[in-house]
Amino acid sequence: NAGVTQTPKFQVLKTGQSMTLQCAQDMNHEYMSWYRQDPGMGLRLIHYSVGAGITDQGEVPNGYNVSRSTTEDFPLRLLSAAPSQTSVYFCASSYSGADSDTQYFGPGTRLTVL
């Protein structure tokens, strides 16, 4: 099992560019989520999905889109990158999303927007 994988590890964008951060898990987990980590802010939930075809917003969804066409993949799209989106992005998954389920995190993508 690879667990939760994220690509790329690092990315530099110019303001206004678009890109997709990839996330995949091979544990057949229904629940997947995206967080961003900023200094002094902890991890903040961007979007989450409780199963294929179902997504919902977290705390800080503006500027990001997600889709969940398969159980395995949960890509995060930045349509027009802004410097405020410079952050480290983590994808996570768990079996059902219930509080008692352990969330498994990917290694993160460090994004810089110039």
Place this chain on the structure above:
Amino acid sequence: DQQVKQNSPSLSVQEGRISILNCDYTNSMFDYFLWYKKYPAEGPTFLISISSIKDKNEDGRFTVFLNKSAKHLSLHIVPSQPGDSAVYFCAAGSGTYKYIFGTGTRLKVLA
């Protein structure tokens, strides 16, 4: 408005002694609490959790205490080891699939 707060950004402890990491929350709807450990350049990994129906949960060297009336939880690590040096996040959930994380405490265990 931070619903989950870790007021100590950093903590240094001698090897073999107890490490106590604290977390406060404001939302009384939270009923499940978790601690994660994070090493540099890695994603957080789950450490220990506690449900609001309990006031203590233990797993080896790690114990989490929950004081619901004070809306406070703490993580005790005994004895502390140099490999425990990491950033620790507490998180809270209320059955809505939305976990709220604290800002983290960087623990340094001195050999």
